[in-house]
Amino acid sequence: MKFQYITLICFMALFGCGTPMDKHRENIKTSTGNQTSTTDDFNWNPENFSDKKIVRYQIPGFDKLTNQQKAYVYYLTQAGLAGRDIIYDQNYKHNLAIRHALENIVINFKGDKNTDDWKNFMEYTKNVWFSNGIHHHYSNAKFNPKFSEKYFNELLTAVKGNLNDDAKKAMFDPKIDAKKVSLDGTKDLIQTSAVNLYGDNVTQKDVENFYAKKIKKGDPKPISYGLNSKLVKDKNGKLVEQVYRVGGKYGLALEKVVGWLEKAATVAESPDQAKALGLLIKYYKTGDLKVWDDYNILWASTTKGDIDYIHGFVEVYNDPMGYRGSYESIIQINDFEASDRMKTLSQNAQWFEDNSTILPEHKKKNVGGVSYKVVNVAGESGDASPSTPIGVNLPNANWIRATHGSKSVSLGNIIHAYDKASGEGSLKEFANDKEEIANAEKYGDVTDKMGTALHEVIGHASGKINDGIGTPKETLKNYASTLEEARADIVALYFIMDPKLVELGLIPNTEAGKAEYDGYIRNGMMLQLKRLKPGDIIEEAHMRNRQLISAWAYEKGKKDNVIEKITRDGKTYFNINDYGKLRGIFGDLLRILQKIKSEGDFEAGKALVEKYGVQVDPVLHKEVLERVKKLNTPPYGGFINPKLVPVVKDGKIVDVKVEYPDDFTKQMLEYAKEYSTLPDYN
Ligand code: ZN
Numbered sequence: 001m002k003f004q005y006i007t008l009i010c011f012m013a014l015f016g017c018g019t020p021m022d023k024h025r026e027n028i029k030t031s032t033g034n035q036t037s038t039t040d041d042f043n044w045n046p047e048n049f050s051d052k053k054i055v056r057y058q059i060p061g062f063d064k065l066t067n068q069q070k071a072y073v074y075y076l077t078q079a080g081l082a083g084r085d086i087i088y089d090q091n092y093k094h095n096l097a098i099r100h101a102l103e104n105i106v107i108n109f110k111g112d113k114n115t116d117d118w119k120n121f122m123e124y125t126k127n128v129w130f131s132n133g134i135h136h137h138y139s140n141a142k143f144n145p146k147f148s149e150k151y152f153n154e155l156l157t158a159v160k161g162n163l164n165d166d167a168k169k170a171m172f173d174p175k176i177d178a179k180k181v182s183l184d185g186t187k188d189l190i191q192t193s194a195v196n197l198y199g200d201n202v203t204q205k206d207v208e209n210f211y212a213k214k215i216k217k218g219d220p221k222p223i224s225y226g227l228n229s230k231l232v233k234d235k236n237g238k239l240v241e242q243v244y245r246v247g248g249k250y251g252l253a254l255e256k257v258v259g260w261l262e263k264a265a266t267v268a269e270s271p272d273q274a275k276a277l278g279l280l281i282k283y284y285k286t287g288d289l290k291v292w293d294d295y296n297i298l299w300a301s302t303t304k305g306d307i308d309y310i311h312g313f314v315e316v317y318n319d320p321m322g323y324r325g326s327y328e329s330i331i332q333i334n335d336f337e338a339s340d341r342m343k344t345l346s347q348n349a350q351w352f353e354d355n356s357t358i359l360p361e362h363k364k365k366n367v368g369g370v371s372y373k374v375v376n377v378a379g380e381s382g383d384a385s386p387s388t389p390i391g392v393n394l395p396n397a398n399w400i401r402a403t404h405g406s407k408s409v410s411l412g413n414i415i416h417a418y419d420k421a422s423g424e425g426s427l428k429e430f431a432n433d434k435e436e437i438a439n440a441e442k443y444g445d446v447t448d449k450m451g452t453a454l455h456e457v458i459g460h461a462s463g464k465i466n467d468g469i470g471t472p473k474e475t476l477k478n479y480a481s482t483l484e485e486a487r488a489d490i491v492a493l494y495f496i497m498d499p500k501l502v503e504l505g506l507i508p509n510t511e512a513g514k515a516e517y518d519g520y521i522r523n524g525m526m527l528q529l530k531r532l533k534p535g536d537i538i539e540e541a542h543m544r545n546r547q548l549i550s551a552w553a554y555e556k557g558k559k560d561n562v563i564e565k566i567t568r569d570g571k572t573y574f575n576i577n578d579y580g581k582l583r584g585i586f587g588d589l590l591r592i593l594q595k596i597k598s599e600g601d602f603e604a605g606k607a608l609v610e611k612y613g614v615q616v617d618p619v620l621h622k623e624v625l626e627r628v629k630k631l632n633t634p635p636y637g638g639f640i641n642p643k644l645v646p647v648v649k650d651g652k653i654v655d656v657k658v659e660y661p662d663d664f665t666k667q668m669l670e671y672a673k674e675y676s677t678l679p680d681y682n
Contacts, residue, residue, distance in 0.1 A: 001396065002315055002389035045421040046640075046662045049126050053634040054386070054664045057417035059378050059642055061336045062658050069307055070656035072267045073331055074644045076309045077379030079260035080329025083253050084671060085678040086244070087327045087382040090318065091133035091180060093196040094167040097680035098134055101156065101163040103672045106665070108159040120146035121155065122665075129668040130386050130638050134171065135180035135194060137387045138636060142178050142194070145171060181320050189320035197324040199232030202239070207231060207321050210239045221399050223289040226323030228313045244313060245287030253677035254284045261311075267653075269305040276302055280311065296395040297404045306334040308375065308407070310394060315383065328382035330392065332375035335412045341449065344504055345369055345457040352458045352495060357587035358594040364464045369457040376413040379641050386638030386664075390415050418637055419448070425631040430527050432566060432573035436518050443512035444519065450507055451492045451516050458495065459488030463594045475600025479609050486545035486613075487593040493520060493549070493586045497579065514579050521563060524550025525574045529621045530628040537614050548613035553585045555612075572623060640667050 047054040065073065088095040102125045112118065124145045131137035145152070149172045156162060170176050177194035184192060188204045198207065215225055229241035230249060242249040246258060261281050268274040279295035282288075292312070309332060313325030345352075346369030353367040380388055393408040395401065427444075431437045465472075472480040495501065497513035507513065524546040531543070538544050554563045554574070562581045566573045576582055596605045640661055647655040661667050 001393045002317075002384075002391070042660075043662055044417055047664055048634050049123050051634050052127075052130055052636045052638060053421060054640060055417050055421040055637045056640050056660060056662060057377065057413050057642070058660065059333065059376055059658055060413060061333055061376055062378065064336055065306065065333065067653070067655050068267050069269065071646070071653040072264055072269065072307055073333065073378050074646050074653065074656045075260050075264035075267065076307075076311070076329075076331045077381075077641075077644055079257050079264060080309075080311060080331060080379060080381035081671065081675045082256035082260055082677060083250075083327050083329065084381050084675050086250050086253050087132045089250070089678060089682050090196055090324075090326055091131075092135060092170075092177065092194050093681070094170045095128075095133040095196075096678060096682070097163060097167045098171060099128060099672075100676075100680060101161055101167075102128060103669065104161040105155045105159050107669060108161075109155055111155075111158055117147045117151045121151070126664065126668075129664070132383070133180070137638075140180040140182075142174065142180075144174055181318055183320060193320045195318055195320070197230055197319050199230070201233055202231055204321070206233075206239060207323075211323065221293070222397075223293060224325070224397055225289070226319075226321075227289060227292065227316070227325045228287055229324070243287035246285045248287060250678065250682060252679075256675075256677050257311075258284050269307060270302070272298065272302040273305060283312075293397065293400065296397065296400050300395055300400060300404045300406055303407070306336075308332045308409075310384075310392060314394065314396070316396075318383070326383040328380075328384040330380050330384050330388075330411075331378040332409060332411070333378050335374040335376050338374035338412060338449070338453065341453045341506060342369065342371055342457050344506060345453055346371065348500075348504060349458060349461060351500065352491075353462055355498075355500070356462060356491070356594075357494065357591045358463055359591060359598075361466075362463050362594050362598040364462070367461055370461045372456045373407070373409050374412040375409045377411050379644065380639070381641075385641065387636065388414055388639055390418070414639070416445075417639070421637060422633050425633060426527060426628065429627055429631060430522050430573070431518070432575040436575075439511070439515045440519060443508070443515040446507055447496060447512050447516040448519075450501065450512075451496055451520075454492035454495055455488045459491035460484070462491055463487070463598060465600070466598050469598070469600040472597055472600070476596070476602055476605045479602070479605045481541040482544040482548070482609050482613060483593060483596060483605050485541055486548050487590070487597060489520075489545055490549055490586055490590045490593055493517070494583065494590050497583045514576075517576055517579055517582060520546070521550050521553070521574050521576060525554065526572065526620065526624050527628075529616060529624045532616060532621065534618070534622065534625070537616060539614075544609060544613035548609060549586075549589065551612040552589055552608070553582060556585050556588070557581060570623075571627065572620060640664055643667075 042058065043056065045053055045055055062070070062073075085096060088099055105121070106125060124143060124147070127136075127143050128134055131143075135142050149168065152168075152171070179192065180194050182189060182192040190198050190202055190204045190207060210231065211225055215222065226241065228244045230244075231239060231241055234240050244250045244254065246254045258281050261277055261284075265274045265277040265281070268277060276295060276298040279291055279298060283291040283295055310328065310330040312327070312329075314328055315326055316322045316324060318324070318326045349367045349369040353363050356363065377388070389411065391408070391410045393406055395406060400406075427437060427440055431440065469475060472484060476483055493516070496507070496516045497510055499510060501507045501513075502509055528543050528546060531540075532538065538547060554565075557563050557578075560578065560581055562576070562578045562585065564575045564577055566575055592604075592608075595601070596608070640663075643659040643661055645657045645659060646653045647657065
């Protein structure tokens, strides 16, 4: 499973509160001192085009790795990139031919580049790179070139390039293969989807029959049927799977992948990691899905080490029938900073419980912190790049998850980069004064992360349910997740202003907490409404909980003007006048929310959520939408990968340097040069 486009969401909610998390990873090393994960002059968002923004991310903690670990990361990222062409071909049969033609033009065209035609050509090309093909990565609709076929032909002639007529038609005729993945159940899903996972004359019925025969009913350990093949009809009309493997389909790319994985295995952090890689290699060589399962079992239980990766034909969202996996890779390094924060909080969990505002009878005598896993991405490829998930939970096979566990990770540096790339404009638009902006810029990073850690580690772990009361799901029903998220948020809000955090070295001073309060109220009262369409009510649990807390605090503080609603030049702002009093109000709400959970008080919970968390002020909503629209921030983000450069001595990698390229086009052309492993058609 992957999680996308949801920033500022709770990790527990991503992966389900109460589901067993993977064992907390034991770290080989713990960091000391302050790691700065960002620099002020880093350009997070070098470019926008079409409906997309290009974002850069950093790899905090890379310099904490040993040289062997760095080499491991390097080989794994290379293995990922070596298979990059596969996703283009999987997405659509003409994608590689088209991409090759486009790249030839971008590299070799020497004519006028100031014309609208050329600009439109470049925008189209960038869209293709961004989506790994000629269909939009999210909407699945085919891109319409804003330049003519005639102009395209002129470009091709100028660079002595060519493209076959079918591929050209696919580019320019909007009726042909208009949708990458169609989920319109009234039509043949295979025939109406352009995705290249089935042969041209294969129908939905064919696929259904093929797997109905193949899949053994009641098998407790079913392999992932169809995951690594294309299903086609042979010349006698018989259905056959063309298996992705060395010597088979995509063999040329997988050969290179295997070469890098073999190198990675020699520098793995542990024998278990090396063994898992050995199974992955065997799987790519044989295409045997039983080996894929063996690999996943070992991978899921290999939790020691600072480095991990996802590599393979994994997610099945691109197959309208849900069988075939899209090629992807994500290389991850433990987020040492987050691990340290979590550890410090966990060790002090009892102090927070004892000093909470909740009623004594609702306090746990022995509270332990909840651990969650944050990683930093070192490189991505295939379906995970340039557009990336922000969290992943694997493996997908249910029986393996049930028996051997799964790994859930939140991609910390990706989420951070997203926030950096989009946050500034809305901060300046919605903050009431310069002081608020300055505070957010100074402390926003540290308090954001601290808020999340408090929410997850202390918030969700805190408080106990009275004896004989059922689980929140049973008692609070459809309000359970909103109320649980609100409770975890309010724990975080209450403690982020506590001197204890300064004493523990987790935040520089209590001033920092003010940035979190400002940001929370700004978002809860206004900014988050940007996600709703006019006339909508709030339905998503996190949005409900944020408005609930903000609106409740606003109302309770009204008599003392704790939070002031200001209208200036026709715009609304919320300004916090008294942070100390607001903290007291948060403490009151914390006690109330815990009481509702402890007693399983459905009516009280319902009343809170319905009164404060659901309804939208249509006038304010309209204002927010207009102000956000003016900011003109594209809805989709995709990432330039850092470049890992090995330092080789006597044939051995002795160090790896990280460079942060800032030109999307340049990176795409470099990838084309370095990692073109497949011909136009496969
Ligand atoms: Zn949560």
